[in-house]
Amino acid sequence: MRESKADIARALGQAYYEALCEGGTLKEGYEAFFRLEELLREVPSLKDALSGYGDGEEEALLLGEVRSSIGGPREFANFLKIAHSRKLFGRFADISHVFGRLADEALGIWSGTVYSAHPLSEIERNGILAALEKETGRELSLEFKVQEGLLGGFRAYVGGKCYDYTLEGSLKRLSADLLREAEV
Numbered sequence: 001m002r003e004s005k006a007d008i009a010r011a012l013g014q015a016y017y018e019a020l021c022e023g024g025t026l027k028e029g030y031e032a033f034f035r036l037e038e039l040l041r042e043v044p045s046l047k048d049a050l051s052g053y054g055d056g057e058e059e060a061l062l063l064g065e066v067r068s069s070i071g072g073p074r075e076f077a078n079f080l081k082i083a084h085s086r087k088l089f090g091r092f093a094d095i096s097h098v099f100g101r102l103a104d105e106a107l108g109i110w111s112g113t114v115y116s117a118h119p120l121s122e123i124e125r126n127g128i129l130a131a132l133e134k135e136t137g138r139e140l141s142l143e144f145k146v147q148e149g150l151l152g153g154f155r156a157y158v159g160g161k162c163y164d165y166t167l168e169g170s171l172k173r174l175s176a177d178l179l180r181e182a183e184v
Helices: 005-023 026-042 044-050 056-070 074-085 089-107 122-136 167-183
Strands: 110-116 140-146 153-158 161-166
Touching (some): 005 026, 005 074, 026 044, 026 074, 044 089, 074 089, 089 110, 110 122, 122 153, 140 153, 153 167, 161 167
Antiparallel strands (some): 110 153
């Protein structure tokens, strides 16, 4: 039975995690990995360029540039080479899902998702991250998504709890406060 690209990508995510743990470089490798994820999000054409379907020499130069701009431990350099040689950058979400879950748990980082009515700027994302980290008292790793139908603000799901800062959520809280005041 032949493994699918998704299975191989998930296995690479786990292998990268295990290599970082063995090398004692989990935190550094975690930071490098998520800088790469951010770079791939900011420059969508980069994922295609690194997917291994173009000129080998140009790809090798590009891979070297990515590695030097991000830094990271030796294991990160090896991860980049393997992901490139196996043409797995197109399955980066699968790698990220497995690696992120394992690394977050080991580092004591809570993962969560933030939904907003429109794409958020980096400044907005950093502000939400800081506010939620202060409120939860934990280091967080957040994924940001756009959700149609939100009128404004954001709704975050972190650590099994919903933090609702949407316009709808604010109105519900105000209504509940008014009803409590009316009962007194």
